[in-house]
Amino acid sequence: MSEIKAKQVEGIHAIQETPKRFEVAWDKFITFAAVIVLFIFFSIVAKNFFTARSVLSLLLQTSAVTIMGIGVTFTIITGGIDLSIGSVIALSGTVAVMVAIAGVPIWLSMIIGLLVGVVCGFLNGLMITRLKLPPFIATLGMMMVARGVALTITNANAWPAPEGFGELGNGTIFGTGPQFPGIAYPVLLMIAVAIIFSFLLTKTRIGRYTYAVGSNEEAARLSGIKVDRVKIVAYIISGLLAGLVGIILASRMVTSQPNSADGYELNAIASAVIGGTSLMGGVGTVAGTVIGSFIIGILSVGLTMAGANYFLQKIVIGLVVIGAVTIDQLKLRRK
Secondary structure, rough: OOOHHHHHHHHHHHHHHHHHHHHHHHHHHHHHHHHHHHHHHHHHHHHOOOOOOOHHHHHHHHHHHHHHHHHHHHHHHOOOOOOHHHHHHHHHHHHHHHHOOOOOOOHHHHHHHHHHHHHHHHHHHHHHOOOOOHHHHHHHHHHHHHHHHHHHHOOOEEOOOOOOOHHHHOOOOOOOEEOEEOOOOOHHHHHHHHHHHHHHHHHHHHHHHHHHHHOOOOHHHHOOOOHHHHHHHHHHHHHHHHHHHHHHHHHEEEEEEEOOOOHHHHHHHHHHHHHOOOOOOOOHHHHHHHHHHHHHHHHHHHHHHHHHHHHHHHHHHOOOOOOOHHHHHHHHHHH
8 A cells, every 4th residue: 555655656756856957957958058157167267277187177076075065965856964984984985994904805895985975874863853853963974983983994094005905096988198098987987877776766766766855755655755864875875985085085095084085064065055956855957966067077177277276266156156146045945
């Protein structure tokens, strides 16, 4: 009976979403147009911005934000938030390096690092669904715990990784020379993650349930959807992708960095919000988050190449986030 109700809510949700499709497509078009405008603007004002080398560097720098943003998109769509991303990144990368130093094969140490992210996400989900803690509090606590564990197991020191550990973060393919050093492996991972999780969110039952829970949790529960399970899966995805970013960053630096990724969760949330994910839940797409992350990346790289200092970059990105949230709130009031 519950299965029948679940199928009914899928149909109802699809009908309700039909009038929104044009609006979502239009919002995505506007955001993508913003990327094009920013790219053209910085190509004019910043020397060497529009070169193959700079574009490849932009893709590499944006890959981590994009992967993190995709993970947090799932939690925000359910009506939650994940503030533990930065600390989980540091812990996952640190554990992977320390395990590799202990003699475990590099490929296995990286898998262990990913599992650390999964466990952190699972614990976040349990605290939110079983202990009924607000997502803000649960993930804030995990943020402090994960960072503390990373600092404890390394004694707050950076430990050099074994030879070969840096291949994932620094390797490239299709390189032809200094002007075209090649496409970095993290960029390929970013593309793969975007395709896989976009399919998961739009074409699978768990994706439809994620939207249903974020749109109206009580209605989803009455319809037979296992709301707690959906939330736990969302936080596991966020933890998994945070763990992946942790592995990538540790591989790029070829050291364990327990203090790394401080504040990364803000960039991840910003990319999702700029890309159209509503902080109220029920609305968001992977494609929108990818576009949002590139807006942040272009602003950061473009302002740097134009001679702007780091503090100005923070001001500009902060204003963009405020603008995106304001637009989202105005849409909700109009509805």
